Amino acid sequence: MRKVMLFTLSIALAGSAAAQGTIKIGAITSITGRFAEFGKMQLAGFKVGVAEVNRKGGIGGRKIELLIEDNASDVNKGLAAAERLVNAGVPLVINEYSSSLVKAQAQYLARQKVPNLVITSSGDDITKPGSDYIFRLNQPATEYARVILNIFRDKKFKTMAVIAGTGAFEKSVADAAQVIAKEYGISIVEDQRYDKGLTDFRPVLNRIKAKNPDGLLMVSYAEDSVALMRQAREVGVKPRLFAGGAAGFALPEFVKDSGSAAESVITATAWIPQLRYPGVQKLNVELVKALGGHEPSYHAAQAYAGVIVAAEAIRRAGNTDREKVKEALNSVNMQTAFGPIQFKDYDGFRNQNPLVMVAQQVQGGKFVPIYPKSVVPKAIKFER
Amino acid sequence: MDQVAVTAFFQTLVQGLLTGGLYALIGTGLSLIFGVMKVINFAHGDFLAIGMFITLALFRTLNIDPYLSLLVAAPVGFALGYAIQRFVLTRLGDRLGEGSMLATLGLGLIISNTLLLGFGAQPQSINVPYAIKTFSFAGVQVSIPLLVAGLGTLVVIAGLNLLLYRTELGRAIRATAQNPLGAELQGVRTANIQAIVFGMGVAFAAIAGVLLMPLLYAFPTVGENYTTKAFIVTVLGGLGNLPGAVVGGLVLGVIESLGAFYVSNNYRDAYGLIAFLLVLLLRPEGLFGKTVKRV
Numbered sequence: 001m002r003k004v005m006l007f008t009l010s011i012a013l014a015g016s017a018a019a020q021g022t023i024k025i026g027a028i029t030s031i032t033g034r035f036a037e038f039g040k041m042q043l044a045g046f047k048v049g050v051a052e053v054n055r056k057g058g059i060g061g062r063k064i065e066l067l068i069e070d071n072a073s074d075v076n077k078g079l080a081a082a083e084r085l086v087n088a089g090v091p092l093v094i095n096e097y098s099s100s101l102v103k104a105q106a107q108y109l110a111r112q113k114v115p116n117l118v119i120t121s122s123g124d125d126i127t128k129p130g131s132d133y134i135f136r137l138n139q140p141a142t143e144y145a146r147v148i149l150n151i152f153r154d155k156k157f158k159t160m161a162v163i164a165g166t167g168a169f170e171k172s173v174a175d176a177a178q179v180i181a182k183e184y185g186i187s188i189v190e191d192q193r194y195d196k197g198l199t200d201f202r203p204v205l206n207r208i209k210a211k212n213p214d215g216l217l218m219v220s221y222a223e224d225s226v227a228l229m230r231q232a233r234e235v236g237v238k239p240r241l242f243a244g245g246a247a248g249f250a251l252p253e254f255v256k257d258s259g260s261a262a263e264s265v266i267t268a269t270a271w272i273p274q275l276r277y278p279g280v281q282k283l284n285v286e287l288v289k290a291l292g293g294h295e296p297s298y299h300a301a302q303a304y305a306g307v308i309v310a311a312e313a314i315r316r317a318g319n320t321d322r323e324k325v326k327e328a329l330n331s332v333n334m335q336t337a338f339g340p341i342q343f344k345d346y347d348g349f350r351n352q353n354p355l356v357m358v359a360q361q362v363q364g365g366k367f368v369p370i371y372p373k374s375v376v377p378k379a380i381k382f383e384r
Numbered sequence: 385m386d387q388v389a390v391t392a393f394f395q396t397l398v399q400g401l402l403t404g405g406l407y408a409l410i411g412t413g414l415s416l417i418f419g420v421m422k423v424i425n426f427a428h429g430d431f432l433a434i435g436m437f438i439t440l441a442l443f444r445t446l447n448i449d450p451y452l453s454l455l456v457a458a459p460v461g462f463a464l465g466y467a468i469q470r471f472v473l474t475r476l477g478d479r480l481g482e483g484s485m486l487a488t489l490g491l492g493l494i495i496s497n498t499l500l501l502g503f504g505a506q507p508q509s510i511n512v513p514y515a516i517k518t519f520s521f522a523g524v525q526v527s528i529p530l531l532v533a534g535l536g537t538l539v540v541i542a543g544l545n546l547l548l549y550r551t552e553l554g555r556a557i558r559a560t561a562q563n564p565l566g567a568e569l570q571g572v573r574t575a576n577i578q579a580i581v582f583g584m585g586v587a588f589a590a591i592a593g594v595l596l597m598p599l600l601y602a603f604p605t606v607g608e609n610y611t612t613k614a615f616i617v618t619v620l621g622g623l624g625n626l627p628g629a630v631v632g633g634l635v636l637g638v639i640e641s642l643g644a645f646y647v648s649n650n651y652r653d654a655y656g657l658i659a660f661l662l663v664l665l666l667r668p669e670g671l672f673g674k675t676v677k678r679v
Contacts, residue, residue, distance in 0.1 A: 034603070036506045073505070166650075192649050199600050200652070202399045203644035210392040223507035223601045230599075233516040234527040235395060257601075259511040 022065040023058070023320060025310050026090035026114075028081045028105060029303075030097055033073025037222050037253065038097045038299050042120070043068070044290035045303025046094075048283065052304075053311045064311055066094075071101055078105050086112045091320035092313065092329075094306040097299065099123030099141075099168035106134050115313075115326040119306035120299050123168040124176065130350030135329045135343050137309055137353045138302050141172030141245075144268040145180055147357040148217055148243045151266065151371055151380070153184045157214035157240065161190040163204060163228065164219040164245070173219045173245040189213050196221075201231045209237045219245035225254050229261040240382045241266055252295045255362055264381045266361040266370060271298035271338055274369045274376065275358065279337035305338035391523040396645040397638065398524055404637020405534035406592055410610055411617030411629040412541060413588030419624030420561040420581040423473060423484040427492035428614050429607030431461060431586045435593020436602035437499055443510045443597075450512060450597045451532070457590045465586030469579040492607065499604035509601035533595040540591060541630055544584075548626075557581055561624075589614075612653075616660045622670025631672060635659070 027046060030039035046066050054063045069085055071078030078101040085093050092115045095102050102121035109116040110131040118126055118136040122144065127136045152160060160181065164174035174191065181188050189211045192204045201224075208216060216239040218228050225248030232242065244267035248254055255262045273284035283304060287296035309332060314320060316328035330351070333342045343351040359371035361380060369375040414428050438457045442448040468491065476483030517528040548554035559567035560577045568574045592610075593602075600606075617636055621628025636656050643655035663671060 033505050034507065036504065194649055194652075200399075200403060200640075200644075201649075203396050203641050203652075204649045206392045206396045206399075206645055209395075210388045212388075223509070223603070226509050226601065230516050231527075234518050234525065234530075235399075236518070236520075236525040257509045257511050259513070259515065261516045 022063045023314060024065050024067050024088070024090055025307070025314070026085035026088065026093035027066045027068045027306075028071050028078060028085065028093060028095055029068065030073040030101075031068075031070035033071075034221075034223075035073040035097050035101075037251065038120070038297075039070075039073075041291070041297050041299040042096055042303035044287055044296065045300035045305075046307055047290050048286045048300075049304040049307025049311075051286075053307060059311055059315045064307075064314075066307070071096075071105070073098065073101070075101055075104050078102075079108055081105070082108050086114055091115070091317075091322055091325045092117060092310050094119055094303075094310055096120050096303075099126065099172065102126060103168055106131075110134055114322055115329055117306055117310055117313075117329070119302040121169070123172045124349075125168070125172070127349045127352040129348065130352070132351075133326060135351040135353075137305055137338070137341050137343075137355075138270055139355050139357050140349060140352060141169060142176040142180075143355075143357045144173045144219075144245045145176035145217070147268045147359050147371060148215075148245065148266070149177060149180045149184055149186065151241070151243075151359060152186055152215045155214075155240070155380070157186055159187050159189045159211070159213040160215040160217060161192075161208045161211060161213040161239070162188060162217045162219075163192050163194070163201065163208070164217075165221065165224065166193050166195050167221070169247065170219040170221075170245070174217075177217055177245075186215075196224075199224075199227055201228055202235055205232050205235045205237050209235055212238075214240045215243055216241070217243045217245060218249070220248050222248040222251055222253060225249045225251075226257045226261075229254075229258045229265060233261045238383050240384055241380070242383065243267065246270065246298075250360075251297050255365060255367065262362045263365070264362060264383060266359055266380070267367075268357050269298050269360055269367075270355075270357060271301040272358055272360060272367065272369055272375070275339070276374060277337055277339055278335060283337035301338045305336045305341065308336050309334070309341050387523075392645070394522075395524045396641050398526055399530065400638040400641030401634055402527075402530045402534035402637070403641065404634035405537040406595060406633070407613050407617050407636050408630045408633025409537040409540060409588055409592045409595075410614045411621065411633045412544065412626060413585035413592075414614040415618045415621065415624055415626055415629040416544075416588070417582055417585040418618065419626070420557060421469075421473075421484075421578050423488070423582075425582075425585065426485065426488040426611060427495060427607075428488075428585075428589050429609065429611030430492040430495040431464070431589035431607070432593040432596070432610050433499060433602065433604065433607040434464070434495060435461060435590030436597050436600075436606060437503060437593075438590070439594045439597040440503070440508055440510060440602050443512075450510065450594060453597075454591060454594050457594045458587045461587035461590030462583040464583075466579045466583035468586070469582035470575070473582070474575060474578070492611070496604045496607060503602075503604065505604060507601040507603040510597060512598050515598050527599070529595075529598040533599065536591070536595050540588060541626075544626070553577075553580070609653075613656065616656045618670075619660055620663055620671055622672050625670060625672055628670050628672035632670070635671070 029042045069081035082105045099121045110133040122141045164170040242265045246268045249267035250269040313328040317324035360367040368378045370377045435457045439453040556572045617632040621632030644652045
C-alpha cells in the first residue's frame with residue numbers, strides 16, 4: 001500500500017516538474033566534506049554541460065536544470081540526498097565521486113527504480129554485478145590498475161609494491177593490481193593497506209625501501225597522496241617508477257602541494273586535455289573558465305559528460321518517465337569530449353562504458369601524457 | 385639480519401623517536417594542566433589544530449615561513465588558554481571536575497567547527513622547499529622537519545623545566561599544584577597561576593601544531609586524533625608527571641612505528657591503545673608515576 005502511494009506521489013511530482021517547463025535532472029556530489037575538492041571539479045563540469053545543452057536548444061525546446069544535492073562526503077547524508085531526489089521526481093540521477101558513497105546511493109536508487117548514471121566512482125562492484133538501473137560512463141577501477149601495470153610490463157619490471165587505502169575505490173584498484181600482476185608475471189613484494197586518517201607512512205615505506213621493488217603503486221585520496229610522496233622521498237624509497245592509481249595523484253593540487261616530491265610520479269587518469277576526441281580543447285577552455293582559471297581534473301570532464309549523456313537519454317526517451325529513460329540509456333551510443341559512450345555488458349560488468357585509461361607523468365612540475373600511443377606520449381623518466 | 389634490514393630498523397626507530405617527541409610535547413601540555421588544576425582538557429588536540437591553521441593562514445596570506453609562525457601561534461595559544469581558564473573554567477563552580485570536563489569538550493567542538501567555517505573541510509597542506517629535505521647518517525635517512533620538531537620539543541621541555549625549578553613563577557606553580565589553599569595563604573595568586581598554566585598548556589599544543597605543519601596536512605578535526613594520543617602519553621607516563629609525559633611520548637612514538645613496521649600498518653593506532661590498557665591494568669599510576677599529584 002505504502003509503495004503504491006509513494007509511486008503515485010512520485011508520478012504526481014514528475015508531472016508537476018514537467019509542467020514547469022524546465023526538465024530537472026538529479027545530481028549528487030560532495031559540495032562539503034573531505035571530497036569537496038572533487039565536488040568543486042564536478043560542479044564546474046555540471047555547469048559547462050548544462051550550459052551547452054541549453055545553448056543547443058535543450059531537450060525538445062525545453063531547457064534542463066540540475067537539482068544538485070550535497071552528500072557532505074558522508075554515506076548517510078548521501079542516502080538522504082538520494083531520497084530527496086527520488087521524492088523530487090527526477091527522471092534520472094547523476095551520481096558522483098567516492099565509491100563508498102556511490103555504492104550505497106546506487107543500490108538505493110536501483111531499489112527505487114530510478115536510473116542512475118555514475119560518472120566518476122570506479123569501484124568495480126558498482127557495475128559488477130550491477131543492476132538494470134545503474135549505468136557507468138567512466139572506467140572501472142580495474143582499468144586504473146591495468147594502465148599502470150601495462151607500463152610496468154612494457155618496461156620489464158619484475159617486482160612491485162602496493163600501498164592502498166581500505167576504501168572501496170582504493171581496495172578495488174589494489175585488488176585488481178594483484179590479479180593483473182599475476183597475469184603479467186610481476187611479483188608483488190609488499191601489499192600494505194591503511195585505514196583513512198593514517199598520516200605517518202614512514203614505517204611502511206621503510207619496509208618497502210628494504211625490498212627495493214621496481215615499481216610502487218599507491219592508491220589514495222587527495223591528502224594522503226601528498227603525504228605519501230613527501231614521506232617516500234624522505235625515507236629514500238627508490239623504485240624505478242612511483243605510480244599513483246589516479247584519485248589524489250591525478251589532481252592539480254597533488255603537484256602543487258607536493259612540490260618537487262611529485263616529480264616523475266606517473267598516474268593513471270581518466271581524461272586529459274591532450275586526448276584526441278572531438279571538442280576536447282573547447283571543453284578544457286570552458287572548464288578552466290568555470291573553475292575561475294584553475295586547471296580542471298578528469299572529474300570535471302566526467303561531470304560534463306554525465307550531463308550530456310543524461311540529456312541525450314531523456315531526448316531519446318521522449319519524456320521523463322524513469323522506465324523510458326532507463327531503456328534509452330541502454331541505446332545511447334555517442335561521442336563526447338570525454339570519450340565515446342556506449343553502455344555494454346562484458347567481463348561480468350553490466351551497463352558499463354568500455355573506455356581506455358590514460359597515464360601521465362609529472363615532468364618539470366606539470367602533467368604530460370605518457371600512455372597510450374594515441375595521446376602522443378612523451379618519453380617516461382625513471383627514478384633510477 | 386642483513387644490512388638493509390638493520391638500516392630499516394634504525395630508520396624506523398629514529399622516526400618513531402622523533403614522532404614520539406611531538407607526542408611528548410602535546411602530552412606535556414595536557415599533563416601540566418592536569419597536574420596543577422586536576423582539569424582534563426578534552427580540547428587539547430583542537431588547540432593543536434589552531435596552531436596548524438594559524439601557520440597555514442600566515443603562509444597562505446603573507447607567505448610567512450611555518451617556523452616563524454611560532455612567534456604568533458605560541459602567544460595566541462597562551463592568551464587563549466589564559467582567557468579560557470580565567471573567564472570560563474574558574475566560573476563553573478566545579479564539583480568533581482565535571483563542569484570543566486564538559487566545558488573543554490564543548491570548547492573543542494566550538495574550535496573545530498569554527499575552523500571548518502573559516503577554512504573548509506578539505507585537508508590542506510603547505511609546500512615548503514625543506515618539507516622533503518633529509519640528511520643521511522650511516523645510511524639512516526632523517527627528515528629535517530621531523531628533526532626540527534624533535535629538537536623543538538626538547539627546547540620547549542627544557543625551558544619548562546628551567547621555569548618550574550629555577551624561577552619564582554615556577555615555585556608558585558609548584559606550590560599551587562601541591563596545595564592551592566596553602567599557596568593562596570602564602571600570598572600566591574593561585575587564580576592567576578592557574579590561568580598561566582592553562583595558557584602554557586595550550587601554547588605547547590599550538591607549538592606542536594606549528595611544528596607538524598611542514599610535515600602534515602591540516603583539517604578542522606585533525607585534533608581528535610591528537611587528543612587521544614595526548615591521553616595515552618599522559619597515562620603511560622603517569623597523570624600530572626612531566627618527565628613521565630616525555631618518556632610516555634617517546635615510548636608511544638616508538639611502539640607505533642615499530643609495530644607498523646614489523647607487524648602491520650593497519651593497527652598503528654591500536655598499538656598505543658593496547659599499551660594504554662596494559663598500563664592501566666598493571667600500573668594504574670603510570671610507568672613512572674610514584675604519586676598522582678606531582679608536577
